[in-house]
Amino acid sequence: MYVTLLSSHQNQLLGMKHTTLTTILLLVTTLAFAQLRVNNTSSKIEIDGTSNVHDWTEKVETINGTCNAQLNGTTLVAISSLDLTMPVRSIKSGKGTMDKNTYNALNADKYPNIVFKLKSASVSGNKVVLTGTLTIAGKAQNITVNCSYATNGSALTIKGEHKMKMTQFGIDPPTAMLGAMTTGDDITIRFNIVFN
Numbered sequence: 001m002y003v004t005l006l007s008s009h010q011n012q013l014l015g016m017k018h019t020t021l022t023t024i025l026l027l028v029t030t031l032a033f034a035q036l037r038v039n040n041t042s043s044k045i046e047i048d049g050t051s052n053v054h055d056w057t058e059k060v061e062t063i064n065g066t067c068n069a070q071l072n073g074t075t076l077v078a079i080s081s082l083d084l085t086m087p088v089r090s091i092k093s094g095k096g097t098m099d100k101n102t103y104n105a106l107n108a109d110k111y112p113n114i115v116f117k118l119k120s121a122s123v124s125g126n127k128v129v130l131t132g133t134l135t136i137a138g139k140a141q142n143i144t145v146n147c148s149y150a151t152n153g154s155a156l157t158i159k160g161e162h163k164m165k166m167t168q169f170g171i172d173p174p175t176a177m178l179g180a181m182t183t184g185d186d187i188t189i190r191f192n193i194v195f196n
Contacts, residue, residue, distance in 0.1 A: 033080055036156055036195035038065045045086065045191045050184035058102065062090035065116075067156065067195045074151045076128065082118035084193070101174035105166075111138045126150070128158065136169040155196035162189045 045060035065084035070077040088108040093099055106114075118132040119142070131144045147160035165185045166173050173183040 033068045033070045033078075034154070036067045036069055036154075038063050038067075038084070039155070039194040039196050040064070042194040043192065045189065045193070047091070047187055047189055049187040051181055052184075053181045056093060056098065056183075058091050058093045058098075060086050060091055062087050063193065065193075065195075067158075069156050069195070071151060071154075071156070076123050076149050076151065076156065078123060079118065079121035079128065079130075082116075082121070082130065082132070084116040086114045088112055088114060098174075105171050105174045106137050111136075123149075130158075137171055139169045141168055153196075155194055157192065157194045159192045161191070163187070164189070 040063050043063050045063060047058045047060070049056050049058075063084060063086055065082070067082045068080040070080070088103060088106045088111070091099070091102055091106075093102070115135045116132055117135075118130060120131045122129045126148055128147050128149050129144060130147060131142070133140050134143050135141075143162065143164070145160055145162045147158050149159070150157045164187060166183075166187060167185050173185050175182050
Protein backbone atom coordinates (compact mmCIF):
# COMPACT_ATOMS: atom_id res chain seq x y z
CA MET A 1 0.00 0.00 0.00
CA TYR A 2 2.77 2.40 0.99
CA VAL A 3 4.71 1.56 -2.16
CA THR A 4 1.63 2.13 -4.31
CA LEU A 5 0.96 5.56 -2.76
CA LEU A 6 4.60 6.56 -3.18
CA SER A 7 4.58 5.49 -6.78
CA SER A 8 1.38 7.45 -7.44
CA HIS A 9 2.84 10.55 -5.77
CA GLN A 10 6.01 10.25 -7.86
CA ASN A 11 3.90 10.00 -11.00
CA GLN A 12 2.05 13.19 -10.05
CA LEU A 13 5.34 15.02 -9.48
CA LEU A 14 6.72 13.80 -12.79
CA GLY A 15 3.53 14.89 -14.52
CA MET A 16 3.77 18.38 -12.99
CA LYS A 17 7.42 18.70 -13.99
CA HIS A 18 6.60 17.62 -17.54
CA THR A 19 3.73 20.16 -17.78
CA THR A 20 5.93 22.96 -16.40
CA LEU A 21 8.76 22.10 -18.78
CA THR A 22 6.36 22.04 -21.74
CA THR A 23 4.96 25.47 -20.76
CA ILE A 24 8.46 26.96 -20.47
CA LEU A 25 9.49 25.52 -23.85
CA LEU A 26 6.36 26.94 -25.48
CA LEU A 27 7.04 30.40 -24.00
CA VAL A 28 10.68 30.34 -25.09
CA THR A 29 9.66 29.24 -28.59
CA THR A 30 6.95 31.91 -28.82
CA LEU A 31 9.21 34.69 -27.55
CA ALA A 32 12.42 33.71 -29.34
CA PHE A 33 14.15 36.35 -31.45
CA ALA A 34 13.62 35.80 -35.16
CA GLN A 35 15.97 37.19 -37.77
CA LEU A 36 13.95 38.95 -40.44
CA ARG A 37 15.14 40.44 -43.73
CA VAL A 38 13.99 43.55 -45.55
CA ASN A 39 11.41 42.83 -48.22
CA ASN A 40 12.70 45.30 -50.81
CA THR A 41 9.62 44.92 -53.02
CA SER A 42 7.17 45.89 -50.26
CA SER A 43 9.36 48.48 -48.50
CA LYS A 44 9.49 52.18 -49.29
CA ILE A 45 11.76 55.08 -48.33
CA GLU A 46 11.15 58.58 -49.70
CA ILE A 47 13.11 61.79 -49.16
CA ASP A 48 11.15 65.05 -49.30
CA GLY A 49 12.81 68.43 -49.69
CA THR A 50 12.36 71.95 -50.95
CA SER A 51 14.05 74.39 -53.29
CA ASN A 52 13.54 77.99 -54.33
CA VAL A 53 11.75 76.65 -57.45
CA HIS A 54 9.61 73.70 -56.26
CA ASP A 55 9.34 70.96 -53.65
CA TRP A 56 10.86 67.61 -54.59
CA THR A 57 10.76 63.92 -53.67
CA GLU A 58 13.34 61.20 -54.23
CA LYS A 59 12.77 57.46 -53.74
CA VAL A 60 15.24 54.89 -52.47
CA GLU A 61 14.84 51.93 -54.81
CA THR A 62 17.13 49.45 -53.02
CA ILE A 63 16.96 48.75 -49.29
CA ASN A 64 18.95 45.92 -47.71
CA GLY A 65 19.00 44.91 -44.07
CA THR A 66 18.00 42.65 -41.21
CA CYS A 67 16.06 42.92 -37.97
CA ASN A 68 16.15 40.60 -34.95
CA ALA A 69 12.68 40.90 -33.46
CA GLN A 70 10.93 39.17 -30.58
CA LEU A 71 7.22 38.63 -31.28
CA ASN A 72 4.50 37.30 -29.00
CA GLY A 73 1.70 36.52 -31.44
CA THR A 74 0.96 39.85 -33.14
CA THR A 75 2.72 41.89 -30.44
CA LEU A 76 6.26 43.17 -30.84
CA VAL A 77 8.08 42.53 -27.56
CA ALA A 78 11.60 43.75 -28.41
CA ILE A 79 14.12 44.44 -31.16
CA SER A 80 17.70 43.41 -30.43
CA SER A 81 19.27 44.56 -33.71
CA LEU A 82 18.31 46.39 -36.89
CA ASP A 83 20.65 47.25 -39.76
CA LEU A 84 19.83 49.00 -43.03
CA THR A 85 22.00 49.70 -46.07
CA MET A 86 20.86 51.87 -48.99
CA PRO A 87 23.06 52.36 -52.05
CA VAL A 88 23.31 56.08 -52.82
CA ARG A 89 22.87 55.45 -56.53
CA SER A 90 19.54 53.74 -55.88
CA ILE A 91 18.11 57.15 -54.93
CA LYS A 92 15.97 58.29 -57.87
CA SER A 93 13.95 61.42 -58.56
CA GLY A 94 12.89 60.69 -62.11
CA LYS A 95 15.12 63.55 -63.27
CA GLY A 96 18.63 62.68 -64.41
CA THR A 97 20.16 66.07 -63.56
CA MET A 98 18.76 66.03 -60.04
CA ASP A 99 20.00 62.46 -59.50
CA LYS A 100 23.49 63.42 -60.68
CA ASN A 101 23.53 66.42 -58.32
CA THR A 102 22.39 64.19 -55.45
CA TYR A 103 25.17 61.65 -56.09
CA ASN A 104 27.75 64.43 -56.28
CA ALA A 105 26.49 66.03 -53.05
CA LEU A 106 26.62 62.66 -51.25
CA ASN A 107 30.05 61.85 -52.75
CA ALA A 108 28.68 58.52 -53.99
CA ASP A 109 31.98 57.38 -55.51
CA LYS A 110 33.77 57.55 -52.16
CA TYR A 111 30.79 56.69 -49.92
CA PRO A 112 28.49 54.43 -51.95
CA ASN A 113 26.10 53.51 -49.11
CA ILE A 114 23.88 55.16 -46.53
CA VAL A 115 23.85 52.98 -43.40
CA PHE A 116 21.68 52.84 -40.27
CA LYS A 117 22.74 50.66 -37.32
CA LEU A 118 20.50 50.29 -34.29
CA LYS A 119 21.87 50.93 -30.80
CA SER A 120 18.67 50.48 -28.79
CA ALA A 121 14.92 50.11 -29.21
CA SER A 122 12.00 50.57 -26.83
CA VAL A 123 8.50 49.27 -27.51
CA SER A 124 5.26 50.60 -26.00
CA GLY A 125 1.87 49.64 -27.40
CA ASN A 126 2.12 49.87 -31.18
CA LYS A 127 4.96 52.40 -30.97
CA VAL A 128 8.68 51.76 -31.11
CA VAL A 129 11.51 54.25 -30.58
CA LEU A 130 14.70 53.44 -32.48
CA THR A 131 18.02 54.99 -31.49
CA GLY A 132 21.01 54.34 -33.68
CA THR A 133 23.78 55.64 -35.89
CA LEU A 134 23.01 57.01 -39.34
CA THR A 135 26.02 57.34 -41.65
CA ILE A 136 25.72 59.52 -44.76
CA ALA A 137 28.62 60.65 -46.95
CA GLY A 138 31.06 59.12 -44.47
CA LYS A 139 29.76 61.11 -41.49
CA ALA A 140 27.99 59.29 -38.62
CA GLN A 141 25.35 60.91 -36.42
CA ASN A 142 23.28 59.45 -33.59
CA ILE A 143 19.56 59.80 -34.25
CA THR A 144 16.32 58.83 -32.48
CA VAL A 145 13.27 58.01 -34.57
CA ASN A 146 9.69 57.57 -33.35
CA CYS A 147 7.92 54.83 -35.31
CA SER A 148 4.79 52.72 -35.34
CA TYR A 149 4.72 49.03 -36.12
CA ALA A 150 2.31 46.41 -37.43
CA THR A 151 2.56 42.65 -37.82
CA ASN A 152 1.04 40.33 -40.40
CA GLY A 153 1.85 36.69 -39.76
CA SER A 154 5.65 36.55 -39.53
CA ALA A 155 6.07 39.96 -41.21
CA LEU A 156 6.94 43.10 -39.25
CA THR A 157 6.37 46.57 -40.73
CA ILE A 158 8.03 49.64 -39.19
CA LYS A 159 6.75 53.03 -40.32
CA GLY A 160 7.73 56.60 -39.50
CA GLU A 161 9.51 59.75 -40.57
CA HIS A 162 12.59 61.67 -39.54
CA LYS A 163 13.35 65.35 -40.14
CA MET A 164 16.95 66.46 -40.44
CA LYS A 165 19.31 68.90 -42.11
CA MET A 166 21.75 67.94 -44.85
CA THR A 167 24.43 70.11 -43.26
CA GLN A 168 24.30 67.86 -40.14
CA PHE A 169 26.21 65.38 -42.28
CA GLY A 170 28.51 67.91 -43.89
CA ILE A 171 26.47 67.89 -47.12
CA ASP A 172 26.14 71.10 -49.11
CA PRO A 173 22.53 71.29 -50.40
CA PRO A 174 22.69 70.69 -54.18
CA THR A 175 22.24 73.48 -56.69
CA ALA A 176 21.26 73.42 -60.37
CA MET A 177 20.90 75.71 -63.39
CA LEU A 178 24.24 77.38 -62.64
CA GLY A 179 23.10 78.14 -59.11
CA ALA A 180 19.72 79.59 -60.11
CA MET A 181 18.00 76.71 -58.28
CA THR A 182 19.07 76.13 -54.69
CA THR A 183 17.93 73.25 -52.52
CA GLY A 184 16.75 73.80 -48.98
CA ASP A 185 18.79 72.35 -46.11
CA ASP A 186 15.81 70.65 -44.41
CA ILE A 187 14.67 67.22 -45.56
CA THR A 188 12.18 64.64 -44.30
CA ILE A 189 12.82 60.93 -44.65
CA ARG A 190 9.58 58.91 -44.74
CA PHE A 191 9.80 55.15 -44.49
CA ASN A 192 7.61 52.05 -44.48
CA ILE A 193 9.95 49.06 -44.12
CA VAL A 194 8.70 45.48 -44.22
CA PHE A 195 10.76 42.67 -42.66
CA ASN A 196 9.85 39.01 -43.11
